[in-house]
Amino acid sequence: MNATAQLPCEAVLDALARTLAPYLGQTMAQAAVETHRQKLDIDGRHITADQLEALLGKIGVGLVIFVGRGRTESIVQEARSAVDALAAHS
Amino acid sequence: MTTRSKTDWLFLAPMALVALFFVGRALLSQAGRECAISDVTSLRVAGLVKLVFLLAGGTIALSNAARLGRGNLIRPGWLTLGAGLLATAVGQATLCCYQFSPRGAAPFPSFADVFFFLSYPLFTAALVSFLRGYAATGYPLGTVRQRLVLGGLVGVVGLALAIAVLHPVVFKPGVAPLARFLNTAYPILDVVLLVPVALLLRATLPLRGGEVWKVWVALLAGFFFMWAGDVLFACFDALNMQGVDPLTHAMYVLSYGSLALGVVRQHRLLAS
Numbered sequence: 001m002n003a004t005a006q007l008p009c010e011a012v013l014d015a016l017a018r019t020l021a022p023y024l025g026q027t028m029a030q031a032a033v034e035t036h037r038q039k040l041d042i043d044g045r046h047i048t049a050d051q052l053e054a055l056l057g058k059i060g061v062g063l064v065i066f067v068g069r070g071r072t073e074s075i076v077q078e079a080r081s082a083v084d085a086l087a088a089h090s
Numbered sequence: 091m092t093t094r095s096k097t098d099w100l101f102l103a104p105m106a107l108v109a110l111f112f113v114g115r116a117l118l119s120q121a122g123r124e125c126a127i128s129d130v131t132s133l134r135v136a137g138l139v140k141l142v143f144l145l146a147g148g149t150i151a152l153s154n155a156a157r158l159g160r161g162n163l164i165r166p167g168w169l170t171l172g173a174g175l176l177a178t179a180v181g182q183a184t185l186c187c188y189q190f191s192p193r194g195a196a197p198f199p200s201f202a203d204v205f206f207f208l209s210y211p212l213f214t215a216a217l218v219s220f221l222r223g224y225a226a227t228g229y230p231l232g233t234v235r236q237r238l239v240l241g242g243l244v245g246v247v248g249l250a251l252a253i254a255v256l257h258p259v260v261f262k263p264g265v266a267p268l269a270r271f272l273n274t275a276y277p278i279l280d281v282v283l284l285v286p287v288a289l290l291l292r293a294t295l296p297l298r299g300g301e302v303w304k305v306w307v308a309l310l311a312g313f314f315f316m317w318a319g320d321v322l323f324a325c326f327d328a329l330n331m332q333g334v335d336p337l338t339h340a341m342y343v344l345s346y347g348s349l350a351l352g353v354v355r356q357h358r359l360l361a362s
Contacts, residue, residue: 022300023301024297024300025296025299027296028296028297029300031296032229039228061228062227062228062229065224065226066302067359068157068360069158069159071359071360
C-alpha cells in the first residue's frame with residue numbers, strides 16, 4: 001500500500017483480523033484490531049497508509065509479548081501482504 | 091500427522107498412559123485386588139516420567155525466556171517458571187534416589203521438600219509476571235474490577251475448600267509437626283497459586299482457537315492438576331487414605347506433563 005493510497009477500512013480490518021486469528025483466535029483477533037482502531041481514532045470509511053502503519057505498530061506491541069519479536073515481524077509482514085493483495089484487487 | 095501434533099503426542103501419550111495406569115491401580119485397590127506390577131516398580135516408572143517432564147519443561151522454559159530477549163515483559167515470567175520447574179525437578183530427582191534405593195520408597199518429609207517448597211514462590215512470581223505482561227499488551231483482556239472480583243472469589247472459595255479438606259489433616263493426633271506443616275502448607279500455597287491461574291484463565295479465554303491459547307490451556311491445566319495432587323497427597327499422608335495414593339501420582343504426572351507441554355508449545359511459537 002503506497003503512502004497516498006486509501007483502502008476500505010472494513011476490508012483492511014477484516015484482513016488484519018484474519019491474519020491474526022491463527023495465533024490469537026478469531027475472537028481476540030477481531031477484538032484487538034477493533035480496540036486499537038478505536039484508540040487510534042480510525043473511524044472513516046477509508047484507511048490511509050499512515051493509519052495502517054500505526055495500527056500494525058500497536059498490534060505488534062501486544063503480539064511481541066505473546067509470540068516474541070521474530071514471529072511478530074513475520075505476522076506483521078503477512079498482514080502487510082494481505083493488505084497489499086487487497087489493494088491490488090481494488 | 092503434522093510435526094506440531096507429533097510433538098504434542100510425545101507428551102500427551104506418556105501422560106495418558108501413566109495416568110490411566112495409576113487410575114486403574116486405584117480402581118483395583120478399591121476392589122481389594124492386587125496389581126500385577128509392584129508398588130516399587132510403578133513408583134520408579136512414574137518418578138522417572140515426572141523427572142523427564144520437569145527437566146524438559148524447566149530447560150525449555152529458560153530457553154523461551156532467552157528467545158524472548160531482554161525487555162520483553164513476560165521474559166521474567168518464563169525465567170521464574172523455568173526456575174520453579176527445575177527446583178521441582180531437583181526435588182523429584184531426590185525422591186527418585188530414594189525410590190531406586192533398596193528401601194524403595196521416599197520418606198515424608200524429606201530433603202526433596204526443600205525444593206518442592208521453594209518452587210511455589212517461583213511459580214507464583216511467574217504467573218504474576220505473565221499477568222502483568224498480558225495486561226500491557228493493550229488487548230481487551232478484562233477490566234481491573236473483573237480481575238479483582240474473580241481473584242477474590244477464587245481465593246475465598248479455594249480457602250474455604252482448603253479449610254474443609256485440611257481440617258482433619260491439621261487436627262489429626264500423632265502426626266509429626268513438619269509433616270503436618272507441609273501437608274497444610276502445600277494445599278494453601280496451591281490456593282495462592284490458583285488465584286493468578288484463574289485470572290490468567292479469564293485473561294486468555296478470548297484467545298481460544300489460536301496458538302497462544304493452546305500454550306495457556308496446557309500451563310493452566312498443569313497448575314490445576316498440581317493443586318489436585320497436593321490435596322490428594324495431604325489426604326493420603328495425614329489421613330492414611332491408602333486408596334488415593336495412585337491418584338496422587340496420576341495428578342502429578344498430568345501436572346508436570348501439562349506444564350512441559352505448555353512450555354514446548356510456547357517454544358514452538360517462538361522458534362518457527
